[in-house]
Amino acid sequence: MTAIHVRHDLLSPFVAAIFQAHGMSAPDSETVAGVLVWANLRGVDSHGITRIPSYLDYIRRGALDPHARPVMRALTPASFVLDCARSAGPVAMMQAAATAREAVATSGICMGLVSATTHTGAIGRYAEWLAERNCAAIVFVGGPPFMAYHGASTGSLSTAPLAIAVPGPGERPLLLDMASSVVAAGRIRDLAVAGKPIPEGWALNDDGQPTTDAAKATTLLPLGGPKGSGLSFMFECLTGIMAGTPVLTMLAEATGTRRHAQNAVVIAINIETFRPLGDFRRDVAALAAQIQTLPRQDGYDALLLPGERGGRTAERRRRSGIPIDQELWRKLCEIAAPLGVKAPNTG
Secondary structure, three states, rough: OOOOOOOOOHHHHHHHHHHOOOOOOHHHHHHHHHHHHHHHHHOOOOHHHHHHHHHHHHHHOOOOOOOOOEEEEEEEEEEEEEEOOOHHHHHHHHHHHHHHHHHHHHHHHEEEEEEEOOOOOOOHHHHHHHOOOEEEEEEEEEEOOOOOOOOOOOEEEEOOOEEEEEEOOOOOEEEEEEEEOOOHHHHHHHHHOOOOOOOOOOEEEOOOOOOOOOHOOOOOOOOOOOHHHHHHHHHHHHHHHHOOOHHHHHHOOOOOOOOOEEEEEEEEEEEHOOOOOHHHHHHHHHHHHHOOOOOOOOOOHHHHHHHHHHHHHHHHHHHEEEEHHHHHHHHHHHHHHHOOOOOOOOO
């Protein structure tokens, strides 16, 4: 099915209006919309506007409180906990990033725990935001058990995404944004909707057996086997368990309704504390040039730096519009119409 195209600057206010109609404040709605559309711009469509129906379902089920205001508890000049009380993940994460950046002006480095929020969205956005402001950033998340521990046949760990960003040699930061699973869960959902198979080694079915049927894939497999599951295990220790709001053990012990919940760590580093920013950028540029001029294997036209593919996709989509599956667009328009939210023009 041919995709329609929507300009990103028209898509963001449309998405924000949907969330505002469901009780979010205008600033919070704009934050959520901005993070979702950022993912679409960079080609991470599994974390873009396709998430709107599930976010609205979280609101209906009480898993996401659109009125919640995260409360910051300063622990030291260089550490804090953000008590989120089921607030929207992008709202909590942007507040944590902003708080960390303010702190590193005097502390040099800051670590914040984001406790009891909802789906955080594409966490690369928060790391990139800090890097755009001359910080190095490390962000990782713990959440529900969609991934198997290495050797296990059931969902036992979060896909535990990790993002690392630094100011780049040019205008764009360098950004690593990855899951601890072989592939993000949203990617499998997209393939299931499209009726396409998944490669071997991506997921297990309900019986704990490997599957290539995206519609039957219920448990993701860890990236690099014990390496991916080890990362996820340790991320849960450093997020939910550290904050006192563990997701995995609480879900294992819970009976009845299970609420979606996530925890995260945001670490910001003021590069100027360690060395002049200009010198840091110079050496990053030298490293990048060294890598990109290496001899290439057959079939590789270029050696891309972390985040470079997403940056190129964003440039292209800013010019030509964001491609959106027609069925998804129909669903979003059906959501918007009863709310009095007018859909933007498409191309």
